[in-house]
Amino acid sequence: MKLMELQRTMARAVMQPLTRTERMQRKSPAGGAMSAYASRFIKPNDRLTSFERLEIYNRQYWFRVLSGMIEDFPGLRVVLGERRFEEMAKAYLCDHPSRSFTLRNLGSRLEAWVHKHPGWAGAKQNLALDIVRLEWADVEAFDGKAEPALRPEDLSGTAGPSLRLKLQPYIQLLDLRYPVDDLLLEVRKGDEDTDFASNAFQERRKRKRVQAVAKLKPAEIYLVVHRVDYSVYFRRIDREEFLILGALRQGKPLGKAIEIAFRKSSIAPDKRASRVQEWFQNWAALGWFCRTEEKT
Amino acid sequence: MAANRFNGYTDYGIGIGLRAPHYQHILTRKPVVDWFEIISENFMIDGGRPLHILDQILEQYKVVQHGVSMYFGSAEKLNREHLRRLKELVKRTKTPWLTDHLCWGSVDGRYTHDLLPMPYTFEAARITAQKVREVRDFLEIPVAVENVSSYAEYHVSEMTEWEFLNEVVEGADCGILLDVNNIYVSSQNHNFDPFTYVNSVPAERVAQIHIAGHSKYRKYILDTHDHPVIDPVWKLYERAIHRAGHTATLLEWDDSIPTFQEVHEEALKANRFLRATALATAV
Numbered sequence: 001m002k003l004m005e006l007q008r009t010m011a012r013a014v015m016q017p018l019t020r021t022e023r024m025q026r027k028s029p030a031g032g033a034m035s036a037y038a039s040r041f042i043k044p045n046d047r048l049t050s051f052e053r054l055e056i057y058n059r060q061y062w063f064r065v066l067s068g069m070i071e072d073f074p075g076l077r078v079v080l081g082e083r084r085f086e087e088m089a090k091a092y093l094c095d096h097p098s099r100s101f102t103l104r105n106l107g108s109r110l111e112a113w114v115h116k117h118p119g120w121a122g123a124k125q126n127l128a129l130d131i132v133r134l135e136w137a138d139v140e141a142f143d144g145k146a147e148p149a150l151r152p153e154d155l156s157g158t159a160g161p162s163l164r165l166k167l168q169p170y171i172q173l174l175d176l177r178y179p180v181d182d183l184l185l186e187v188r189k190g191d192e193d194t195d196f197a198s199n200a201f202q203e204r205r206k207r208k209r210v211q212a213v214a215k216l217k218p219a220e221i222y223l224v225v226h227r228v229d230y231s232v233y234f235r236r237i238d239r240e241e242f243l244i245l246g247a248l249r250q251g252k253p254l255g256k257a258i259e260i261a262f263r264k265s266s267i268a269p270d271k272r273a274s275r276v277q278e279w280f281q282n283w284a285a286l287g288w289f290c291r292t293e294e295k296t
Numbered sequence: 297m298a299a300n301r302f303n304g305y306t307d308y309g310i311g312i313g314l315r316a317p318h319y320q321h322i323l324t325r326k327p328v329v330d331w332f333e334i335i336s337e338n339f340m341i342d343g344g345r346p347l348h349i350l351d352q353i354l355e356q357y358k359v360v361q362h363g364v365s366m367y368f369g370s371a372e373k374l375n376r377e378h379l380r381r382l383k384e385l386v387k388r389t390k391t392p393w394l395t396d397h398l399c400w401g402s403v404d405g406r407y408t409h410d411l412l413p414m415p416y417t418f419e420a421a422r423i424t425a426q427k428v429r430e431v432r433d434f435l436e437i438p439v440a441v442e443n444v445s446s447y448a449e450y451h452v453s454e455m456t457e458w459e460f461l462n463e464v465v466e467g468a469d470c471g472i473l474l475d476v477n478n479i480y481v482s483s484q485n486h487n488f489d490p491f492t493y494v495n496s497v498p499a500e501r502v503a504q505i506h507i508a509g510h511s512k513y514r515k516y517i518l519d520t521h522d523h524p525v526i527d528p529v530w531k532l533y534e535r536a537i538h539r540a541g542h543t544a545t546l547l548e549w550d551d552s553i554p555t556f557q558e559v560h561e562e563a564l565k566a567n568r569f570l571r572a573t574a575l576a577t578a579v
Contacts, residue, residue, distance in 0.1 A: 001415075002419065003417070003423060004403070007371050008403050008404065010412065015406070041451060042450060043450065045486065048516060056447040057448065068409075097407070098406065099405050099406060101365040101375055101378040101407065102365070104341070143345070144344065169342070170344065227344065230345035230348050
């Protein structure tokens, strides 16, 4: 057996889902018995059959990738429930096995996949999509690139409606149908607390989370996932702020961005200028703008 | 012998793996540590806290990069994006040498994120050596390959693991990161004498040594890096040092990670063997 053929044969087995009891399936990816499939290329020894030796790698693969999903999507796990989340994660990983050298990118296609497979979340589909978007935005914001922050002198002589401002690459803008930021913070608080907690406490915490999900009502929110001192934070913003920032990210000039933001705005025209000024002060203070390439 | 062309002619002492639970301790207490080994992939990112931490570590400590997903032994081509990011990191850390595993883990662009054992064939050795050369030429620093722990052997193998290792490192003209715990684990799983392995390695190519703990199950041993180093592994280490000389040594502890002091003290146990070897060489 040539190297490529052997590696394809082994990878197919290693990446085949485990049984419900977390053992290797008796049926091989080729359709026959897995014991025969394993015997084709793996030697037995005096303690383990070929099947058992291959099973070690099969189990390690799934434990590793599922741990990665649990770590990156604790909120979705609470929304779906532990068992359903695990089944969904297996289905997702079968459709989209990792194509990156790092596990960090494991969930990069989850939002699109959940969108295409609404059956997993059922009535909670919109909630599931929102929490996936937030959790993936969190991953992106955590280690996304930061450019040198914009300084007042970078703007000299360029202010006005034609000014183009560049958002920090790590900034994530989200429009969500549910207030999932609160939910995720609650889930994380629970995870921190349970490190040293009793089983009874953990059970209470779990029930509380389930109740939190059940009680969560739709409420449109606009969110910026950003960093302060290398920690990720969620900041709710007004719809108009979201539209301005979104337009700036698309490369639109400042004047156009503001025009877009106020097209259907409920903010009274006489209040708009002061609001815009206030927003820009906040954004600048948070370092959300970076120098444009021409200026660096 | 230990400072050689495979570790950039450096003479590093005893290091430990840089792990997140110890960041705070290291940055605030600034303990004296010869060097830290980082997992390259954890820092092959665009920004954020990990790189901020790394930059602070680099201000005070020597750092060597260790990779987990180059997959020299995969039959497919090298991942160019991986190499590009790795080179960026190499420039940042100024690592004198770089290590990754003698294993495979990806096929047709799909990653298992595991260190899968190689079939010990001449075809595999040739492909692997070629890829090691490509990586070294692209990164422009010495590369050393690490022997992995394994739980399976293939029918197609044409040689022993140590013969395969020698075939690859000779073909690639690269160094060896000799993991004596992995040799012990595999020797127990595959019924061979671990000293035969250590004695067969070309000592002049050993750039670095790994020590670690593991977990014993009823029918096999798993390389879990979650325990202190056991005596039989120290004996292999002693033998390796006797052959290769005062070599950069690193303790890996990746799961159930104890305090920084406990990990460092465990690593420093290597000193008794290094001193004994130094003394023996002197007389």
